[in-house]
Amino acid sequence: MEFEQKKTAIEQGLTPFLNGEPLGYALRLWELKYAGDPVFALVRFVNELYESAGLTAPRTKVLQSLIRALNKLPDPIFKSQGQTTHPSIIEENHDDAIHVCFLLVDTLIDRPPHDESVGVRRYLLDHLKQLKQPEPILNAIRAWLSQRQPIAVPIPETVLTRIVNLAYVALCEYEGPTKADRALHEAVLIVETATSGSKFPVRRLL
Amino acid sequence: MASRPFHRWRFPFMAASALIGPMALAADAPAHTAADTLWVALSAALVFFMQAGFALLEGGMARSKNAVNVLMKNYMDACVGGLIFWLVGFGLMFGHNATGWFGASHFAPNSATPWDWVFLFFQMMFAATSTTIASGAMAERIHFRAYLIGACVISGLIYPVFGSWAWGSHGGGDGWLKALGFVDFAGSTVVHSIGGWCALAGIIVLGPRLGRFGPRGESRPMPGHNLSLVALGGFILWFSWFGFNGGSTLTADGDVGKILVNTHLGACAGAVGSALFSAALGQRVLLTATVNASIGGLVAVTAGCATMEPGYAILTGLVAGVIATLGPALVAKMRWDDVVDAVSVHAFCGVWGTLAAGLFYNGDLFNPNRIAVQAVGVLAAFVWGLGTAWLTYMLIARTIGIRSTTLHEQRGLDFTEHAEIGYPEFQHMQTFNPDSLHR
Numbered sequence: 010m011e012f013e014q015k016k017t018a019i020e021q022g023l024t025p026f027l028n029g030e031p032l033g034y035a036l037r038l039w040e041l042k043y044a045g046d047p048v049f050a051l052v053r054f055v056n057e058l059y060e061s062a063g064l065t066a067p068r069t070k071v072l073q074s075l076i077r078a079l080n081k082l083p084d085p086i087f088k089s090q091g092q093t094t095h096p097s098i099i100e101e102n103h104d105d106a107i108h109v110c111f112l113l114v115d116t117l118i119d120r121p122p123h124d125e126s127v128g129v130r131r132y133l134l135d136h137l138k139q140l141k142q143p144e145p146i147l148n149a150i151r152a153w154l155s156q157r158q159p160i161a162v163p164i165p166e167t168v169l170t171r172i173v174n175l176a177y178v179a180l181c182e183y184e185g186p187t188k189a190d191r192a193l194h195e196a197v198l199i200v201e202t203a204t205s206g207s208k209f210p211v212r213r214l215l
Numbered sequence: 216m217a218s219r220p221f222h223r224w225r226f227p228f229m230a231a232s233a234l235i236g237p238m239a240l241a242a243d244a245p246a247h248t249a250a251d252t253l254w255v256a257l258s259a260a261l262v263f264f265m266q267a268g269f270a271l272l273e274g275g276m277a278r279s280k281n282a283v284n285v286l287m288k289n290y291m292d293a294c295v296g297g298l299i300f301w302l303v304g305f306g307l308m309f310g311h312n313a314t315g316w317f318g319a320s321h322f323a324p325n326s327a328t329p330w331d332w333v334f335l336f337f338q339m340m341f342a343a344t345s346t347t348i349a350s351g352a353m354a355e356r357i358h359f360r361a362y363l364i365g366a367c368v369i370s371g372l373i374y375p376v377f378g379s380w381a382w383g384s385h386g387g388g389d390g391w392l393k394a395l396g397f398v399d400f401a402g403s404t405v406v407h408s409i410g411g412w413c414a415l416a417g418i419i420v421l422g423p424r425l426g427r428f429g430p431r432g433e434s435r436p437m438p439g440h441n442l443s444l445v446a447l448g449g450f451i452l453w454f455s456w457f458g459f460n461g462g463s464t465l466t467a468d469g470d471v472g473k474i475l476v477n478t479h480l481g482a483c484a485g486a487v488g489s490a491l492f493s494a495a496l497g498q499r500v501l502l503t504a505t506v507n508a509s510i511g512g513l514v515a516v517t518a519g520c521a522t523m524e525p526g527y528a529i530l531t532g533l534v535a536g537v538i539a540t541l542g543p544a545l546v547a548k549m550r551w552d553d554v555v556d557a558v559s560v561h562a563f564c565g566v567w568g569t570l571a572a573g574l575f576y577n578g579d580l581f582n583p584n585r586i587a588v589q590a591v592g593v594l595a596a597f598v599w600g601l602g603t604a605w606l607t608y609m610l611i612a613r614t615i616g617i618r619s620t621t622l623h624e625q626r627g628l629d630f631t632e633h634a635e636i637g638y639p640e641f642q643h644m645q646t647f648n649p650d651s652l653h654r
Binding site: 170171174175177178180181182183184185186187189190193215 | 278435
């Protein structure tokens with residue numbers, strides 16, 4: 010039932026931009042590769058649609074449409090997406106800032122091509138010491154980056170801002186500043202839509 | 216016209232210069248008519264308008280999140296540069312030059328003849344031009360206060376000291392380059408190369424913007440945010456250059472016509488040279504490259520516009536257009552991040568123009584002695600300009616810091632340095648919380 014509801018939401022989100030066979034193809038693609046993924050994986054899904062289904066509308070609009078459609082689902086379904094791969098965020102969901110920060114970083118990092126995503130993640134791991142934080146915090150971030158382990162320590166907001174900045178720097182180094190600026194812009198829009206109910210606005214981290 | 220001396224010193228620390236004694240600035244100069252005064256005053260105003268040209272050109276070539284910062288740098292370097300040049304720069308450049316190395320009188324002048332005032336006003340605008348060249352090159356990653364301190368040093372020390380060598384001195388004595396016979400009519404080297412070498416020193420000390428070069432050193436394009444501003448800036452600079460070169464006669468006489476023709480031809484040839492060169496290489500003719508090439512042509516023809524025939528002015532401009540097109544690739548190969556290609560346009564084209572002024576000197580073509588003197592002047596500018604500017608920027612970097620943080624680069628210097636943004640309707644989505652503006 011949840012799967013069907015999500016599929017319907019994806020269809021509703023894509024309808025303004027695709028119809029007929031391309032829409033059918035897009036839904037099959039989502040079923041095969043992305044149905045069990047968290048919300049930020051929609052970035053990859055949309056990127057793949059641009060390559061294979063002839064989407065021409067602005068990427069951000071497509072993403073926003075999809076997220077809005079998913080947001081209309083009953084809460085447990087939408088939230089369960091996060092639970093599959095973000096136990097940390099759910100465990101710490103009282104801490105909206107951490108939730109928003111790591112959703113933003115994930116959305117920033119998880120961009121094609123895959124090799125560069127790996128490189129960006131590695132860059133972050135290699136440069137974590139620049140944050141000049143106590144080892145427990147660094148270890149927690151390291152564990153999250155490499156093994157998706159929950160963030161179990163409190164992290165000050167200023168440090169969260171610097172984590173986002175480090176991800177931006179990594180993107181600049183790997184993809185160039187123009188793409189990094191665009192990626193940050195798109196990621197902020199996605200996270201803003203995905204966390205519209207959050208008390209912590211994503212822009213505070215910028 | 217009788218000359219009255221500059222003879223009052225406002226600041227005690229300048230009293231030493233009074234040992235040289237008061238003197239008439241233009242004691243040996245010919246008397247100037249009211250027309251001369253008017254022409255030079257109008258030309259100075261045109262040269263001041265170059266600040267607007269630079270602001271638009273550089274602002275357009277920067278990303279939108281740094282546009283206000285670029286404009287502010289251009290605005291404020293004219294302000295601090297004007298004050299500093301009046302205070303010390305003019306004395307160093309045009310005060311009594313007993314040694315040939317610097318002027319040592321006429322600091323902070325408060326009394327002068329009408330002609331000397333207009334001369335000071337004209338030279339003040341030249342200092343502002345030389346100072347502002349570095350701003351675009353170092354855009355998007357330099358602290359505002361660090362930039363302004365650098366601007367003070369350029370307009371108060373680096374530019375006037377070199378100027379005293381080549382053009383000194385209005386207040387008596389000759390600069391050592393001038394005594395050798397160095398030809399730089401309106402400042403291909405004195406103004407533009409010096410500004411360009413200062414820019415190079417700045418970008419070396421600063422390092423490139425985040426991600427400007429890939430891991431293998433490949434240059435990544437970082438297009439500016441508004442090419443209309445670039446084109447408008449180019450036109451304004453071109454227009455103002457008629458005052459820059461035309462006013463350098465310091466007399467409203469018949470020489471002005473040929474100087475203006477040569478100036479215009481140099482700019483035209485620069486743009487055409489660049490376009491032809493790009494086409495020959497099978498490349499597209501870019502707006503930014505074309506505008507920069509026309510300015511390169513203007514820079515190059517500035518040294519010899521009064522002493523070469525129009526045909527040679529065209530040749531000078533054509534070669535400058537090629538240099539302005541090739542130069543950025545060379546600079547990028549060195550991993551130097553010059554946002555507006557100021558080093559190529561002002562330093563490299565200035566070098567070529569100064570040599571061309573020797574090569575194509577009217578009535579004394581290709582005289583090796585003259586060319587050698589020109590080369591000495593070019594080399595002296597390189598060593599002095601790059602060396603002192605590098606020391607200055609290094610000192611700034613080691614003391615108050617020069618480079619913006621990565622967070623500031625992410626947010627854009629408009630927000631972090633000025634708490635203003637150039638395009639609030641569009642940029643509010645980009646990086647920050649708009650509510651935090653103006654706090």
